[in-house]
Amino acid sequence: MVKKILIENKFEIGNKKLTILAGPCAIESEEMSLEVAHKLKEICDRLDINYIFKSSFDKANRSSIHSPRGVGLEEGLKILKKVKDEVGVPVVTDVHEPWQCEKVAEVVDILQIPAFLARQTDLLVAAAKTGKVVNVKKGQFMAPWDMKNVVTKMKEAGNENVMLCERGSSFGYNNLVVDMTGLLEMRALGYPVVFDATHAVQKPGGKGSSTGGNREFVYPLMRAALAMGIDAVFAEVHPDPDNAFSDGPNQLRLDDIEEILTNAKRIYDLVNEM
Template sequence: IAMVGKYMDLTEAYKSLSESLIHAGIHTRTKVKVHYVDSDIIEKGLAILEKVKKEYGVPVLTDVHEYSPLAEVASVVDILQTPAFLCRQTSFILDVCSQGLPVNIKKGQFLAPWDMKHVAEKAKSTGNNQIMLCDRGTSFGYNTLISDMRGLPIMRAMDCPVVFDATHSVQQPGGMGGSSGGQREFVPVLARAAVSVGVAGVFMETHPDPEQALSDGANSWPLDKMEALLETLLAIDTTVKKHDFIEDSLIG
């Protein structure tokens, strides 16, 4: 879910899904054009997230950025998430990880998976042992991302839970000229592949009508198809995790 304005319409649908997690971009600075969606009204955004959290009893995750009031946001949400483009900003990573909450750190599209070791070490230097590493695709030429599944066990060897972002991984950065495009039809393909590798979690953005979404619509997965996808992923996850990952002894 990309923007806070969607939440009150979606929460009832999510209540039927076990261990739901609502994601809210209340302070996004990744828009391509200045006149596109801005959500800098922090107090209003936090109020909506807090209402959703209390009324529906679900944990809440949100992106934070360099100028986000971290302490204020951390007092409301359950998980903080850092944008891929900021993964090498040392002071920012340290500040976010010092808030005492679990942090999902997205790997930059420009970064090799083994280089996330340095990011993880910085994050853990704050004393925070609730650090997750998230893969959201790797740049492959212009307007194109690819997902190299080998990177998932490589990051898993860093003693951090690994999350796969199945919706941003199908994004086509700048692919629509003034905004990013996407190939949402491949969301389930990549999600199934990542779960079969053995990840700790899957991050996905969804919307009742992706074509009308204010942000990331081209790569958002339709809400009415989400439950079926989650059921498939759960079945794969259960099967894969019945045994140890034999490759772990060879990766390090």
């Protein structure tokens, strides 16, 4: 039995209805954030999919010191609040340091722990103590069953509103691979599992001073994960991915997302009818 996670008194994750966490990798502007959020909300409402807007105020783990990182904490939270209030959707963003958690929790509905930081006890505890839902990405260097220790840290800090997210595992240099059985291993821990379809196709540092990726593999991997019985999909979506601040090669094009989500819902519903 998988725990159902209530999101902002709007809907539950893990309750046989597809949930999508989606938006640009990094917050680039208020205008673009609202554009993507409105479009995705419209599509998800039409398809009867739960929608959560995702974007990061800071991409703290860029390959190059010269790469753009986003708009920063203060401006980022203002934009996330604007999206939440104007579009009427829950929002999720990354936290990188314990001191950020309380401040970010004043605005967002879900705190997200980046994969590189999944074992950082102080960060996990600080996120847990906000009482917010926490989506923890499994480290590229971790086995699926290692996530039981993440769950234990969260529970002992007083928070069982946890989601576990698969985003691929390191496979040699500049490459990731997805072990689909790992989705079942994590779900057996009793918490909803999210599949990060866009980061799973990254080529970390694959372009030397930036990350590469294979956008064409996002949807095939998403299909496979849905067939395994996941609870939610994470996908980064951008109007012009090739000119995005970060992760351009693996972000989905906003113009393509309706067809992708239409088929994703068909697979999800079919699996949950079985």
